[in-house]
Each structure stands twice: as structure tokens, then as C-alpha cells.
Amino acid sequence: NAGVMQNPRHLVRRRGQEARLRCSPMKGHSHVYWYRQLPEEGLKFMVYLQKENIIDESGMPKERFSAEFPKEGPSILRIQQVVRGDSAAYFCASSPAGNEQYFGPGTRLTVT
Amino acid sequence: KNEVEQSPQNLTAQEGEFITINCSYSVGISALHWLQQHPGGGIVSLFMLSSGKKKHGRLIATINIQEKHSSLHITASHPRDSAVYICAISSGSARQLTFGSGTQLTVLP
Numbered sequence: 665n666a667g668v669m670q671n672p673r674h675l676v677r678r679r680g681q682e683a684r685l686r687c688s689p690m691k692g693h694s695h696v697y698w699y700r701q702l703p704e705e706g707l708k709f710m711v712y713l714q715k716e717n718i719i720d721e722s723g724m725p726k727e728r729f730s731a732e733f734p735k736e737g738p739s740i741l742r743i744q745q746v747v748r749g750d751s752a753a754y755f756c757a758s759s760p761a762g763n764e765q766y767f768g769p770g771t772r773l774t775v776t
Numbered sequence: 777k778n779e780v781e782q783s784p785q786n787l788t789a790q791e792g793e794f795i796t797i798n799c800s801y802s803v804g805i806s807a808l809h810w811l812q813q814h815p816g817g818g819i820v821s822l823f824m825l826s827s828g829k830k831k832h833g834r835l836i837a838t839i840n841i842q843e844k845h846s847s848l849h850i851t852a853s854h855p856r857d858s859a860v861y862i863c864a865i866s867s868g869s870a871r872q873l874t875f876g877s878g879t880q881l882t883v884l885p
Contacts, residue, residue: 697872707862709872720872753817763807763871767819 668768676774677746685741685771689758696739701753746775782876795850797879799863810848813860853883
């Protein structure tokens with residue numbers, strides 16, 4: 665059973681471009697969480713999704729950020745018109761039932 | 777005040793020492809998690825507990841619900857234990873995690 669997969673592992677974008685981060689949960693897991701770790705800061709919750717539904721997006725910035733978890737395929741975190749302050753490590757975690765969470769290796773986004 | 781407070785922020789130990797990292801929280805929880813973040817950045821879930829004590833190898837986690845406090849112990853520490861240890865709580869229906877700021881552990885040979 666493969667673990668949580670995230671790709672790309674490293675992503676470089678110029679200011680104003682779009683960033684798409686992908687997360688494939690563990691087999692059988694239908695709950696996905698996205699967290700962000702800014703440089704020299706702790707992890708912060710962004711959004712919680714179940715298949716085809718956003719359950720809680722209270723931690724996500726209101727503008728430029730969106731997330732989806734379609735019926736087929738990975739969960740996607742999309743950042744439009746990236747700015748330098750978006751540079752961070754983005755982790756997703758999957759869970760079978762909203763309890764124990766298994767983390768992916770993260771995507772390190774650098775905005776130049 | 778953060779909902780999750782960890783201490784110490786930094787900890788240096790000699791190989792073989794017994795290590796304790798503390799975590800206090802201020803809200804009701806459904807579970808408390810201990811995570812390990814490696815120097816390369818990956819995160820591993822060590823424990824999820826809602827009462828009592830759990831043990832895995834040289835790692836022991838305890839929680840006192842009444843006092844809203846948890847401890848992570850490492851026995852016979854080894855340089856490969858060097859990492860950031862993060863306490864996190866899950867609460868509410870969404871069970872999303874709220875994290876402490878982490879404890880940077882360095883174990884010297």
C-alpha cells in the first residue's frame with residue numbers, strides 16, 4: 665500500500681504564475697487535509713476535503729487559493745497569481761475516517 | 777496565546793540520554809498527535825492518543841486529559857532521533873490538526 669504521494673516535490677514559479685500541487689491519498693482514504701508551513705514557522709491548516717466536497721476551508725486565504733478533490737484523481741491545491749509570500753512547504757495528509765492522518769512528503773514551492 | 781504550547785523549543789542531548797518533550801493545550805480535543813519532521817522535511821506520524829499511554833519501540837507518549845498535558849519520551853536516545861518533534865491536537869468535527877511550534881532535538885554521539 666503506497667503512502668501519500670505529492671507532486672511535484674519542488675516547484676518554482678515566477679510571480680503572477682499559477683501553481684498546481686497534487687496529492688494522491690493512500691488507497692482507501694477518502695479524507696484529505698492540506699497544511700502549509702511557511703519558512704521558520706509552524707504548520708497551519710488550510711482546507712479539509714472529502715471526495716467531491718470541501719468540508720472546511722477556514723484556513724485557506726480567501727483569494728487566489730482553491731482546492732478540489734474530484735471523484736477520480738488526486739486532490740489539487742491551486743494557487744493563482746503567486747506572490748513571494750506563497751513560498752512555503754505544502755503538505756497534504758490523508759485519513760480513512762477523519763482520525764489518524766498520514767502525511768505526504770510535501771511540495772516545496774518557491775516563488776521568484 | 778497559542779492553543780498548543782510545546783517545551784522546550786530546542787533540546788540537545790548526549791547519545792543514550794532519556795529525553796522528555798512536553799505539550800500543553802488549552803481546548804477540548806478529540807485526540808493528540810505526536811509527529812516527527814526529519815531534516816529533509818518529511819513528516820511522520822508517531823502517535824495518536826486520546827487517553828493513557830502508548831509505546832512504540834523506544835518512544836513513549838502519555839496524555840493527561842484533566843491537566844490538558846502530554847509528554848513524549850525517548851529512551852536510550854540516538855543521533856538518528858535528531859529531528860523536530862511536533863505536538864498537534866485535533867478537535868471539532870473536521871478533526872483538522874492545530875500544531876505546536878515544534879521541538880528541535882539534537883542528539884550528539
